[in-house]
Amino acid sequence: MASKVIHALYTDDDVLMHAVKKVKEAKHHIEEVYCPFPVHGLDKAMGLAPTRIAITAFIYGCIGLAVATTMMNFIMIEDWPQDIGGKPSFSYLENMPAFVPIMFELTVFFAAHLMVITFYMRSKLWPFKEAENPDKRTTDDHFLMEIEIHNNEDELWQLLAETGAVEINISEK
Amino acid sequence: MYTISNRLKIASIILMVLGAIGIGIGFGSSPSTAEEAKEMIASHGEGHGDAHAENVTEHHGVAESHHGNAEAHGDSEAHHDSSHDEHLLHQLQNRPWAAVYVAAFFFFMIALGVLAFNAIQRAAQAGWSPLLFRVMEGITSYLVPGGIIMFVLLACSVAHLNHLFVWMDPEVVAHDELIQGKSGFLNGTFFLIRAVIFLAGWIFYREYSRKLSLAQDEASDDSNFLKNFRASAAFLVFYLVTESMMSWDWIMSVDPHWFSTLFGWYIFASMFVSGITVIAMVTIYLKSKGLLQDVNDSHIHDLAKFMFGISIFWTYLWFSQFMLIWYSNIPEEVTYYVTRIADFKLPFFGMIVMNFLFPVLLLINSDYKRLNWFVIMAGVVILGGHYLDIFNAIMPSTVGDQWFIGIPEIGSVLFFAGIFIFWIFRALSKAPLQPKRNPFIEESKHFHY
Numbered sequence: 001m002a003s004k005v006i007h008a009l010y011t012d013d014d015v016l017m018h019a020v021k022k023v024k025e026a027k028h029h030i031e032e033v034y035c036p037f038p039v040h041g042l043d044k045a046m047g048l049a050p051t052r053i054a055i056t057a058f059i060y061g062c063i064g065l066a067v068a069t070t071m072m073n074f075i076m077i078e079d080w081p082q083d084i085g086g087k088p089s090f091s092y093l094e095n096m097p098a099f100v101p102i103m104f105e106l107t108v109f110f111a112a113h114l115m116v117i118t119f120y121m122r123s124k125l126w127p128f129k130e131a132e133n134p135d136k137r138t139t140d141d142h143f144l145m146e147i148e149i150h151n152n153e154d155e156l157w158q159l160l161a162e163t164g165a166v167e168i169n170i171s172e173k
Numbered sequence: 174m175y176t177i178s179n180r181l182k183i184a185s186i187i188l189m190v191l192g193a194i195g196i197g198i199g200f201g202s203s204p205s206t207a208e209e210a211k212e213m214i215a216s217h218g219e220g221h222g223d224a225h226a227e228n229v230t231e232h233h234g235v236a237e238s239h240h241g242n243a244e245a246h247g248d249s250e251a252h253h254d255s256s257h258d259e260h261l262l263h264q265l266q267n268r269p270w271a272a273v274y275v276a277a278f279f280f281f282m283i284a285l286g287v288l289a290f291n292a293i294q295r296a297a298q299a300g301w302s303p304l305l306f307r308v309m310e311g312i313t314s315y316l317v318p319g320g321i322i323m324f325v326l327l328a329c330s331v332a333h334l335n336h337l338f339v340w341m342d343p344e345v346v347a348h349d350e351l352i353q354g355k356s357g358f359l360n361g362t363f364f365l366i367r368a369v370i371f372l373a374g375w376i377f378y379r380e381y382s383r384k385l386s387l388a389q390d391e392a393s394d395d396s397n398f399l400k401n402f403r404a405s406a407a408f409l410v411f412y413l414v415t416e417s418m419m420s421w422d423w424i425m426s427v428d429p430h431w432f433s434t435l436f437g438w439y440i441f442a443s444m445f446v447s448g449i450t451v452i453a454m455v456t457i458y459l460k461s462k463g464l465l466q467d468v469n470d471s472h473i474h475d476l477a478k479f480m481f482g483i484s485i486f487w488t489y490l491w492f493s494q495f496m497l498i499w500y501s502n503i504p505e506e507v508t509y510y511v512t513r514i515a516d517f518k519l520p521f522f523g524m525i526v527m528n529f530l531f532p533v534l535l536l537i538n539s540d541y542k543r544l545n546w547f548v549i550m551a552g553v554v555i556l557g558g559h560y561l562d563i564f565n566a567i568m569p570s571t572v573g574d575q576w577f578i579g580i581p582e583i584g585s586v587l588f589f590a591g592i593f594i595f596w597i598f599r600a601l602s603k604a605p606l607q608p609k610r611n612p613f614i615e616e617s618k619h620f621h622y
Contacts, residue, residue: 054539097492097496097499
């Protein structure tokens with residue numbers, strides 16, 4: 001399906017923020033905004049849902065803690081409870097202080113790494129992935145707002161021109 | 174301007190009166206002779222006493238038949254009994270003193286923790302906190318009465334009115350080479366001189382910083398602000414050294430045979446987190462009264478983040494101290510934890526739950542940190558946990574297994590809570606709650622996370 005999109009380019013993040021608000025007010029759906037750096041408050045202005053990555057990290061941390069506990073309980077207490085330097089290997093609790101550093105590190109390890117991997121997967125980032133920027137200048141000093149056109153080309157053009165866009169292009173997608 | 178409400182005034186006076194009655198009952202019911210002490214324990218728990226007595230007779234019987242020398246054995250038993258009773262008497266006599274001491278130190282350390290937080294905010298030129306400076310200054314005003322009370326209590330100990338510090342007893346020192354070796358540091362005169370230096374330094378910085386803070390409101394330039402900045406940076410250096418030594422003197426020395434290198438930090442973490450918690454609670458209270466209009470949820474969020482972070486920091490230090498000693502298990506160090514785990518199981522491990530698990534699970538969520546009632550609830554648990562922390566530090570070496578959280582302990586907490594509330598809200602009513610000319614005040618008003 002060939003659909004047309006309109007690209008409005010800006011050179012200032014303040015102008016971009018106002019433009020986003022104006023476009024939202026006019027009830028147009030913003031497909032995407034490309035920025036060279038994080039613009040504070042842009043997600044709120046666009047009405048994006050808050051991220052749930054912190055929740056996933058918490059769950060991953062719990063998994064890491066469970067892995068550490070199960071592993072050391074099996075190895076040190078159940079499988080071969082040796083007397084190593086007089087440490088009490090009768091139950092997990094009795095020898096727990098010695099396990100805490102590992103429990104802590106594995107919790108952090110799982111939480112951090114799995115969260116990063118989750119981030120890569122959800123944002124579809126991997127090596128050799130083809131870059132998706134519609135205009136190379138958006139990695140340097142330009143901001144780009146992309147809106148899909150539904151037979152309202154002129155109206156959109158008009159609106160975007162009023163928001164202070166330095167350049168407006170229409171392209172097939 | 175804030176004016177202390179009548180209800181708060183009456184509430185704090187009721188707390189003081191109730192507390193004073195509790196303290197009075199504590200002192201009134203402490204035994205004055207060894208016989209009385211024995212009786213108290215016997216009547217305390219009949220079942221326990223009986224079982225104990227039976228055990229003793231059984232043991233006695235076995236020993237008798239073994240040695241066949243009843244007379245000599247009886248002698249040694251009597252001797253053992255009397256020294257045991259003497260020990261018991263001291264523990265029971267210590268209880269009301271220790272209860273007052275723990276509560277007095279707990280509230281004093283809150284004020285001191287806030288003072289450190291205040292100095293850090295000023296030295297770091299934090300942009301979010303200037304709105305809270307008056308709240309902090311109000312809380313640190315308790316340093317003066319709290320410091321005087323602490324000093325009087327320490328002086329009472331030096332004057333042999335109680336047995337809180339065993340190294341102050343010349344008879345004990347005469348038979349204890351370990352304490353003799355430390356008497357260059359641990360002697361009454363030097364102890365009090367140090368206390369004076371610590372208290373004078375802290376109170377001086379508090380008064381000076383407060384004066385500059387108020388002067389800055391009326392000034393036409395920022396010279397007072399700059400002076401305060403320098404004073405705060407200098408104070409932090411002084412504070413780090415004196416706080417460490419204070420924790421050796423006032424807390425670690427109740428157990429003069431034991432030492433730990435990170436003890437000063439550990440006590441610092443405890444006072445810092447309690448101080449921040451009290452800042453959050455007082456701020457939320459004043460905000461709920463419609464004062465502190467410019468304080469928003471982001472300020473509360475920041476304070477809650479500090480409560481969360483420093484709770485974890487406290488746990489880190491607690492665990493580092495515990496685990497190193499547990500792991501190496503050197504007899505001269507490990508007795509500290511052996512007595513605590515044997516006699517203080519519930520407060521000792523309960524404290525970890527209150528100071529670590531609870532804040533970590535409740536305050537980890539960013540939305541919850543913005544809910545005022547949630548922060549208050551977490552704050553109450555954190556404060557309770559850190560009271561227990563000081564309780565666990567002082568009680569095992571002063572009252573031993575005779576501890577209980579009863580009338581003397583609760584009374585002391587109520588009494589000092591009354592003074593604390595009365596004094597800090599009185600100080601809060603003495604100046605406008607919002608600094609006027611602080612260079613960061615605009616940033617603080619628009620602070621948003």
